[in-house]
Amino acid sequence: xxxxxxxxxxxxxxxxxxxxxxxxxxxxxxxxxxxxxxxxxxxxxxxxxxxxxxxxxxxxxxxxxxxxxxxxxxxxxxxxxxxxxxxxxxxxxxxxxxxxxxxxxxxxxxxxxxxxxxxxxxxxxxxxxxxxxxxxxxxxxxxxxxxxxxxxxxxxxxxxxxxxxxxxxxxxxxxxxxxxxxxxxxxxxxxxxxxxxxxxxxxxxxxxxxxxxxxxxxxxxxxxxxxxxxxxxxxxxxxxxxxxxxxxxxxxxxxxxxxxxxxxxxxxxxxxxxxxxxxxxxxxxxxxxxxxxxxxxxxxxxxxxxxxxx
Numbered sequence: 360x361x362x363x364x365x366x367x368x369x370x371x372x373x374x375x376x377x378x379x380x381x382x383x384x385x386x387x388x389x390x391x392x393x394x395x396x397x398x399x400x401x402x403x404x405x406x407x408x409x410x411x412x413x414x415x416x417x418x419x420x421x422x423x424x425x426x427x428x429x430x431x432x433x434x435x436x437x438x439x440x441x442x443x444x445x446x447x448x449x450x451x452x453x454x455x456x457x458x459x460x461x462x463x464x465x466x467x468x469x470x471x472x473x474x475x476x477x478x479x480x481x482x483x484x485x486x487x488x489x490x491x492x493x494x495x496x497x498x499x500x501x502x503x504x505x506x507x508x509x510x511x512x513x514x515x516x517x518x519x520x521x522x523x524x525x526x527x528x529x530x531x532x533x534x535x536x537x538x539x540x541x542x543x544x545x546x547x548x549x550x551x552x553x554x555x556x557x558x559x560x561x562x563x564x565x566x567x568x569x570x571x572x573x574x575x576x577x578x579x580x581x582x583x584x585x586x587x588x589x590x591x592x593x594x595x596x597x598x599x600x601x602x603x604x605x606x607x608x609x610x611x612x613x614x615x616x617x618x619x620x621x622x623x624x625x626x627x628x629x630x631x632x633x634x635x636x637x638x639x640x641x642x643x644x645x646x647x648x649x650x651x652x653x654x655x656x657x658x659x660x661x662x663x664x665x666x667x668x669x
Contacts, residue, residue, distance in 0.1 A: 367395040367466055367526070368449035372429065372437040376457035377407035379572060382496075383459055384415050392466040396422060397455075398447060402429035402437050408457075438522065438546035442535045452532050454522035454546065458572045459489075460496060465568040469526035472562055482531035484554045486520035486547075487564030489571035496570055505652035509561035511552070511622045515607065515629060516660055516669070517651045518548035523569050525550065531559060534617055541610035544603040552607060556618045556626075595663045604633070604669055633669055640664045 369387060373380065387397060399412055409426070416424040429437040438454060441447060451470065455461075469485045477483040491500040505519050513519070525547060534557050535550065543549040554561055595601075611618070611626055618626070625647050632643035644664050651657045663669045 363392070364394060365450040365470060367392070367451045367453055367470070368447055369395055369397045369453045369455050370438060370441040370447075371397060371399045371455040371457060372402065372434055372441070373399055373404060373408050373412070373457045374402040374429075374434070374437070375404045375406045375408060377404075377411055379458035379494075379574075380408060380411050383455070383457060383461070384411070386459075386461040386463075387455070388419070389463050390461065390466045391463050392470060395453075395466065396425065396449075398425045398427065398441055400427050400429040400437050400441050402434075403431050435543055435546045435549075436540070439535075439540055439543075439549070442532065442546065442550070443539050445536050449529075451526055451528055453526045456521075456523040458574070459523050460492075460570040460572070462568045462570070466526070468564070468566075468568055472564065473526065473528060476560065476562060477528055478560070480530060482534055482554045482557055482559030483528045484531055484550060484559065484561045485526045485564065486524045486551075486561065488567045489521060489524060489569045490567040492570045492572055494572065494574045496572070499573065501567060502571070503653065504565055505563055507650065507652050509551075509555060509563055511555040511625060512648045513650055513652065514548075514552040514555045515625070515647075516604075516649050517656065518545060518551055519563060519652060520547060520551070521569075521571065522547035522550075523571060524564070524567075527554070534559075534614075537617060538610075538614045541613055543606050543610050548603075548607070549610060552611060553614060553617075556611060556614065556622045558619045558622075595659060595666075595668050598668055600663060601668045629669075632664070633667070637665065637667075640667065640669075644669075 401409060412426050430440050472485050473483055488502045490498055493499050531554055534553055615623060628643050628647040632640050635643060651660055
């Protein structure tokens with residue numbers, strides 16, 4: 360496939376995003392790979408978001424920007440409403456947040472990676488690190504470098520990359536369509552679970568191609584401060600992580616016909632573990648081989664298993 364001619368459908372979910380939306384749209388317009396079209400699903404914005412979008416729709420060539428009404432059920436459902444829509448047809452697909460800035464080579468680098476590594480008929484997901492910036496785009500950090508394998512055993516208990524970094528092929532889009540809408544905590548975690556669960560491939564780029572803006576209204580923060588680490592532990596202790604796991608398992612149950620037999624077995628072990636005694640939970644977690652991408656994260660996972668919060 361000639362990647363220079365490949366079309367990318369960019370899936371952007373918006374909600375009251377007028378403050379930073381223009382910078383994101385301009386960064387998309389400046390992509391060195393210019394064969395793309397943008398679909399925006401707006402979840403009922405009451406600020407100037409739609410005015411900005413209509414302005415750019417007139418500014419850009421016909422068909423370059425399509426605007427639709429979102430499901431108004433939160434950001435995850437908004438993104439998934441586009442990802443599972445079989446009428447959205449392209450060579451590749453990219454999730455996009457309303458308040459980030461893409462570096463000019465983002466799409467070109469992702470497509471080059473996919474061209475080199477994807478195999479026919481296999482779902483492929485490109486994702487990676489981000490550069491954390493403040494509201495004025497001043498660099499304040501970088502997301503962690505994860506080096507362990509991107510597998511279903513990891514995906515069951517951790518989301519490794521933001522949707523704002525993700526580009527995926529038609530085969531990945533196809534399995535999203537076949538499962539359809541699910542209730543999940545996050546669209547990026549869901550596609551990571553689904554692609555790995557179905558035997559697909561995930562590439563994690565260590566070089567950031569997105570400026571990930573951190574501000575008061577960010578839906579997902581950088582998770583780099585001491586406070587954020589305590590906050591994640593609080594999620595485990597108060598049962599929020601377990602609630603996320605409930606959603607994941609229910610969604611994966613819907614996708615069971617698409618999962619590999621080995622991954623169905625791992626999912627079943629996780630279910631047994633969650634319902635077992637302390638002794639059984641520790642034994643079955645080892646059998647399942649679940650792990651996170653850092654030793655601190657894996658320790659928190661063991662603590663969650665001990666107190667039955669997975």
